[in-house]
Amino acid sequence: MDKEHMKAIQVFETGGAEKLVYSDKDVPQPASGQALVKLTASGVNYIDVYHRTGLYPQPMPFTPGMEGAGIVEALGEGVTNLEIGQKVAYAMAIGSYADYAVVPSWQLVPVPDLLALETAAAVMLQGMTAHYLAHSTFKLEPGMTCVVHACGGGVGLLLTQIAKKLGAMVIGTTSAAPGSAKYELALKAGVDVISNYEDFNAKGVHVVYDSVGATTFEASLNALRPRGMMVTYGNASGPVPDISPLKLAQKGSIFLTRPTLGHYAATREELIWRSGDLFEWLQDGSLWLHVEKTYPMSDASEAHRDLESRKTSGKLMLKN
Ligand code: NDP
Numbered sequence: 001m002d003k004e005h006m007k008a009i010q011v012f013e014t015g016g017a018e019k020l021v022y023s024d025k026d027v028p029q030p031a032s033g034q035a036l037v038k039l040t041a042s043g044v045n046y047i048d049v050y051h052r053t054g055l056y057p058q059p060m061p062f063t064p065g066m067e068g069a070g071i072v073e074a075l076g077e078g079v080t081n082l083e084i085g086q087k088v089a090y091a092m093a094i095g096s097y098a099d100y101a102v103v104p105s106w107q108l109v110p111v112p113d114l115l116a117l118e119t120a121a122a123v124m125l126q127g128m129t130a131h132y133l134a135h136s137t138f139k140l141e142p143g144m145t146c147v148v149h150a151c152g153g154g155v156g157l158l159l160t161q162i163a164k165k166l167g168a169m170v171i172g173t174t175s176a177a178p179g180s181a182k183y184e185l186a187l188k189a190g191v192d193v194i195s196n197y198e199d200f201n202a203k204g205v206h207v208v209y210d211s212v213g214a215t216t217f218e219a220s221l222n223a224l225r226p227r228g229m230m231v232t233y234g235n236a237s238g239p240v241p242d243i244s245p246l247k248l249a250q251k252g253s254i255f256l257t258r259p260t261l262g263h264y265a266a267t268r269e270e271l272i273w274r275s276g277d278l279f280e281w282l283q284d285g286s287l288w289l290h291v292e293k294t295y296p297m298s299d300a301s302e303a304h305r306d307l308e309s310r311k312t313s314g315k316l317m318l319k320n
Contacts, residue, residue: 008098009300012061014054017304020097022297025063028095028102030076035105037088041121041294042096043067044303044316045154046211046236051094052304055235058094064300065096069111069121070320079105087111089120089275091128092262097300099320106268109275112283119282122289122315123158125261127278128271129233130158132264134166137257138207138229142167147208147223148191149173149216150236152182152313157189159209161287164190171195171202171223173216175310182313185290207231214238226252233259290314 008025030036048064050056058064069089072082082088088108095101111120133155134140140163148163150156151172163170172191176182186194193202197216202223210220211234220230232240248254265271281287294317295303303316 006099007297008063008095009065009297010061010063011052011058014052017052017301017308019052020064020300020304022300025098027100030074030079030102032077033079033105034076034102035072035079035082035088035108036074036076037068037070037090037101037103037108038073039068039070039096039099039101039320040117041069042098042297042318042320043091043121043125044295044300044307044318045125046234046307047125048097049304049308050235055239063095063098063101065098065101065318066094067091067121067125068096068101068320069117069124071117072108073100075105076102081105082108087113087117087120089117089124091125092265097297097318107271109271112279115279115283118291118294118317119289120279122291122317123278123282124275126154126315127158127287128265128274129155129261130162131274131277132259132261133159133209133231133233134162134168136264137231137233137259138209140166140168140207144206145169145171145204147171147173147202147205147210147220149197149208149210149212149220151189151191151194152176152186153211153236154315155211155234157185157290157314158287160186160189160191165281165286168206169193171205173197173200173212176313185313209233211235212237213240217241221247221251221254224252224254227254228252229255229257231257231259291317293317294319
């Protein structure tokens with residue numbers, strides 16, 4: 001691969017997984033305040049599916065992928081916080097399904113020498129999400145009870161581990177059958193009570209972290225204690241329909257929030273705090289990652305099909 005051209009996935013029109021086209025593209029040039037990163041690995045996240053299908057619209061054509069890690073290759077004007085050759089990772093800048101990506105320099109965090117770039121890439125988006133949900137959206141404390149829907153998924157396994165670290169009890173849901181790898185991973189992460197969605201009937205919990213969306217929303221509201229908090233942060237089963245504020249009163253003066261990572265990793269300080277905690281925990285062994293499968297970038301379609309099929313647990317990666 002020469003310096004001017006690279007391999008990248010491109011989406012020219014929205015649709016199914018087959019719309020992820022492996023193609024040649026110009027290497028992007030870093031503008032003022034940006035850095036060019038030669039990517040080692042890129043994380044696959046559910047948000048990439050929403051971009052591909054058009055649920056979260058993007059200007060066409062675009063290269064998907066919101067998370068990666070690699071080596072700083074070039075610096076745009078005015079960038080003083082990075083050096084060429086430095087190991088960096090990031091989340092929430094689009095275009096990581098590629099050999100190179102340009103990223104605003106403030107979003108690039110240094111990766112410790114002893115941490116593999118693949119590991120850093122795998123933890124940034126889902127890990128910082130789990131971090132902000134449990135520390136900032138609703139701060140878990142010892143003795144509290146939370147619900148983690150899709151507890152065997154990428155965010156789910158990390159959120160469960162962090163909730164346990166903070167001393168909370170975790171009620172988890174998954175479609176996976178007892179004894180399956182996904183079910184066992186959820187138990188290993190520390191889920192105290194686990195059920196499928198049909199049997200879910202928790203009551204009196206402090207907070208529900210719900211990434212499933214449409215199919216779990218109502219049961220989630222019913223699980224809350226008076227003045228509890230409903231955190232709807234994803235739409236794996238489809239977006240939640242509009243609701244009247246009066247419903248929040250009827251369910252016990254509950255709080256409803258719909259957070260996104262961008263607003264909780266909005267400053268350099270927050271990014272360094274959240275990623276720093278995650279890197280530290282991975283290095284001291286108090287947090288583990290389950291990377292289910294790493295695909296060559298050319299097989300991004302297969303990665304999306306697997307993610308949407310619900311068969312996967314933990315993290316899916318693309319090798320750049
Ligand atoms: P996951 O690995 O959790 O995959 C999604 C999981 O959702 C599936 O494995 C499946 O687990 C469960 N699920 C339940 N119903 C369905 C359905 N109808 N179709 C597909 N899956 C379903 O993905 P991620 O960890 O990448 O993301 C989890 C969620 O968190 C996504 O909705 C994502 O958008 C959201 N998210 C939100 C962020 C934010 O800041 N708001 C940031 C990051 C992620 P099972 O079969 O076991 O139920």
